[in-house]
Amino acid sequence: MIKVENLVKAFGPKLAVNDISFTVERGEVLGFLGPNGAGKSTTMRMITGFIPPTAGRVTIGGHDMLEDPLPAKRLIGYLPENAPGYADMTVHGFLSFAAELRGLKGGARKQAIGRAVELCFLQNVLHQTIDTLSKGYKHRTGLAQALIHDPDVLIMDEPTDGLDPNQKHEVRGLIKRMGENKAIIFSTHILEEVEAACTRVIIIDRGRIVANGTPAELKARSPEGRLEDVFRAITLPDTVKA
Amino acid sequence: MNAWSNIKAxxxxxxxxxxxxPIAYVFLVIYLLLTGFFTFTVGSFFERGEASLVSFFTWHPWLYLFLVPAVGMRLWSEERRLGTMELLLTMPVTTWQAIIGKFLASWLFLALALALTFPVVITVNWLGNPDNGVIFAGYVGSILLAGSYLAVSSxxxxxxxxxxxxxxxxxxxCxxxxxxxxxxxxxxxxxxxSPRVVEVVAAFSVMTHFEGFQRxxxxxxxxxxxxxxxxxxLFATGVVIRNQRAG
Structure with a gap:
C-alpha cells in the first residue's frame, strides 16, 4: 500500500532524511522509532504529501504522491504531530468539515462522524470548541478526523502523546485492531508501545534507517532481550556531535 | 464537480x-461606524446638497486600507500557527482550491459588510433623486477594491x-x-x-481605476x-505556500 523509495529531504545543507526506503502492506503496523530530530516527522510529511521530497518517490496504493496527489491523498488518514485543529470549531463541526473534504455527503457523512466519535470516545465533548478541550480529547479529535473516511492507509505522528495511561492503552488497542485490514505507520517514543501494537519496527537516526525488523527480531539483538538497549546501542543522543 | 465542492466546504x-x-460582529460595527463617520462628518454628505454618494465612496480606498488587512491577516497565518495547514493540505484538496476557498469566504464577508451600508442608499433616495446607476457602479468598484486588498492580504x-x-x-x-x-x-x-512616467506609475494605482466606478x-x-x-x-500566495512546503 505504502511504498517509499530512496526518499531524501534536504533543508539547506542539512539532510533531514537521507535515502530512506521501505514498504508497508495491508495488515501491517509499522512503528517508527528514533531520537528527536531523527527525521520521523519529515518522513511522514513527505509520505502524506505535505512537503515534497528533495529526491525519491512515495507511492500510495499505486498512485505517485507527486504526480497524482489527490487519489493518493484520498487513501490516507493523517494525524499530524500535536494533533492540530481549528480552535474556534466544535468537535462535531470539525469532523463534519473533514468528512466533507473527504467527499462524504448526507447520510454517509452522518454515519462516518458517528463511527469516528464512537471509536475515539468523543460523545461528551461533541459540541465543545476545540480550544476548550483537554490534551487527550484534542488528540482523540485529531485521530477521529484521520479515521473519518475509514482510510486504507493510516499515518499518525505520535498518536499517544499527551494521553493518560488508560487512553494510551485504548489507542494502542485501536491501532492493533485497525492494523488487521489497513496499512499503518505511527511514530512514537514509547518502546512498549511498539511491542504492544506493531508488526514491524523501523528505527531511524540522523535521517537513515538503522534497524528494520519485527519487534522480536530487534529484541534478540540485545543480550537481555530489551528493545530499549537495542535503541540506545544503535542511535546516538542529540547531545553527541555527528 | 469535485473542485467546487471542496471550495464550498x-x-x-x-x-x-x-x-x-465575536470578531465578525466587532468588525461589522466598526466598519459601519467608520463609513458613517467618513460619509457624514468628514465627507459632509448633507452640506454638499447633492443627491449622490460621492462622499461615501471617496473614502473607501483609505478605509479599506486598514479594515481589509484586518480581515485578511489571519487567512494563512492562523493556519500556520495552529498547524492546521498541514491538515488542510494533506486532505484531497489542491492548494488552489484552499487559496480560492479562503479568499472567497473573506470576500463574501466583506461584501456582507458593504451590503449593510444600504441605509445610506435609502437615505439619499429619500432626500433626493440620485442616479442609482452611478451608485450601483460605485458598489461594484468598492467590492472589487476590497477584493484586491484582500488578495494582497492573503x-x-x-x-x-x-x-x-x-x-x-x-x-x-495597499x-x-x-x-x-x-x-x-x-x-x-x-x-x-515626464508625464508618460507619471501615467505609467498611476496606472498601477487603485485610485486611478476606482475613480471611474465613482463616476x-x-x-x-x-x-x-x-x-x-x-x-x-492569489497566484503569489500559491507560490509562497509552495516555497514554504518545499523548505
Missing part, C-alpha cells in the same frame, strides 16, 4: 469561523505565522497601490518625471485591472 468553514467568534498572510507582521506588510503594499495614483503624490512626481463608468479596463491584482496576488 472551505468557504463554509471559514465563514462559520467568523461568526462563531499573500502577506501566507508569508508569516505572525498576524501583526502580515497586517503591516499588507497595509504597506498604501503603495493607493499612493501611486494619489493626486498629491502624482503632482510631486510630475515635477521630476458611474463601468470600464472593462478598470475591471481587468482589479481582476489582475487579485489574480496576481
Amino acid at each position: 472551505i468557504v463554509k468553514r471559514e465563514l462559520g469561523g467568523y461568526f462563531t467568534s 499573500m502577506t498572510s501566507a508569508m508569516t505565522r505572525n498576524q501583526v507582521i502580515s497586517f503591516i506588510l499588507s497595509v504597506l503594499i 498604501l503603495f497601490l493607493i499612493l501611486a495614483g494619489y493626486e498629491p503624490v502624482t503632482g510631486l512626481l510630475s515635477r521630476v518625471a 458611474g463608468v463601468l470600464d472593462t479596463r478598470d475591471v481587468v485591472f482589479f481582476a489582475s491584482v487579485m489574480g496576481f496576488a
Whole structure:
C-alpha cells in the first residue's frame, strides 16, 4: 500500500532524511522509532504529501504522491504531530468539515462522524470548541478526523502523546485492531508501545534507517532481550556531535 | 464537480469561523461606524446638497486600507500557527482550491459588510433623486477594491505565522497601490518625471481605476485591472505556500 523509495529531504545543507526506503502492506503496523530530530516527522510529511521530497518517490496504493496527489491523498488518514485543529470549531463541526473534504455527503457523512466519535470516545465533548478541550480529547479529535473516511492507509505522528495511561492503552488497542485490514505507520517514543501494537519496527537516526525488523527480531539483538538497549546501542543522543 | 465542492466546504468553514467568534460582529460595527463617520462628518454628505454618494465612496480606498488587512491577516497565518495547514493540505484538496476557498469566504464577508451600508442608499433616495446607476457602479468598484486588498492580504498572510507582521506588510503594499495614483503624490512626481512616467506609475494605482466606478463608468479596463491584482496576488500566495512546503 505504502511504498517509499530512496526518499531524501534536504533543508539547506542539512539532510533531514537521507535515502530512506521501505514498504508497508495491508495488515501491517509499522512503528517508527528514533531520537528527536531523527527525521520521523519529515518522513511522514513527505509520505502524506505535505512537503515534497528533495529526491525519491512515495507511492500510495499505486498512485505517485507527486504526480497524482489527490487519489493518493484520498487513501490516507493523517494525524499530524500535536494533533492540530481549528480552535474556534466544535468537535462535531470539525469532523463534519473533514468528512466533507473527504467527499462524504448526507447520510454517509452522518454515519462516518458517528463511527469516528464512537471509536475515539468523543460523545461528551461533541459540541465543545476545540480550544476548550483537554490534551487527550484534542488528540482523540485529531485521530477521529484521520479515521473519518475509514482510510486504507493510516499515518499518525505520535498518536499517544499527551494521553493518560488508560487512553494510551485504548489507542494502542485501536491501532492493533485497525492494523488487521489497513496499512499503518505511527511514530512514537514509547518502546512498549511498539511491542504492544506493531508488526514491524523501523528505527531511524540522523535521517537513515538503522534497524528494520519485527519487534522480536530487534529484541534478540540485545543480550537481555530489551528493545530499549537495542535503541540506545544503535542511535546516538542529540547531545553527541555527528 | 469535485473542485467546487471542496471550495464550498472551505468557504463554509471559514465563514462559520467568523461568526462563531465575536470578531465578525466587532468588525461589522466598526466598519459601519467608520463609513458613517467618513460619509457624514468628514465627507459632509448633507452640506454638499447633492443627491449622490460621492462622499461615501471617496473614502473607501483609505478605509479599506486598514479594515481589509484586518480581515485578511489571519487567512494563512492562523493556519500556520495552529498547524492546521498541514491538515488542510494533506486532505484531497489542491492548494488552489484552499487559496480560492479562503479568499472567497473573506470576500463574501466583506461584501456582507458593504451590503449593510444600504441605509445610506435609502437615505439619499429619500432626500433626493440620485442616479442609482452611478451608485450601483460605485458598489461594484468598492467590492472589487476590497477584493484586491484582500488578495494582497492573503499573500502577506501566507508569508508569516505572525498576524501583526502580515497586517503591516499588507497595509504597506495597499498604501503603495493607493499612493501611486494619489493626486498629491502624482503632482510631486510630475515635477521630476515626464508625464508618460507619471501615467505609467498611476496606472498601477487603485485610485486611478476606482475613480471611474465613482463616476458611474463601468470600464472593462478598470475591471481587468482589479481582476489582475487579485489574480496576481492569489497566484503569489500559491507560490509562497509552495516555497514554504518545499523548505
